[in-house]
Amino acid sequence: MSLILKLKYFSEKHGFNAASRLADKLGMRTSSVRLFFIYISFVTAGLWFGVYLTLAFWLKLKDLIRGKRTSVFDL
Template identity: 85%
Template sequence: MSVVIQLKYFFEKHGFHVSSRLADKLGMRASNVRLFFIYITFVTAGLWFGVYLTLAFWIRLKDLIRGKRTSVFDL
């Protein structure tokens, strides 16, 4: 087998086992634990995208309020 396929099987075997063990400890199904991780990933990515848009809005608003001067003689 190639190294890539062996690496894939290693991560599948040990990565999915983490969700199963966590689900056993919490008394849940493993699919629910995996869905929780997927949802929390989208929430955290969306949160930072919202912060980015807010900062971009503030910078744009600052530029609109403070007019840029094109030369020294515009004082």
């Protein structure tokens, strides 16, 4: 068996076991806990992309408001 398949089976065995144990403790369905983790991963990835776009817009706006000088004599 290849190393990748061993790693896959190990992560499925222990990763899904963690979600099912958490669901048992909370009294929820396992699929709901897994779906929650999937949604949270997309939200956190999207959050940083939104921060990046906000900062890029802010820098662009700063450059538009404060004009760039082409020469020393433009003071």
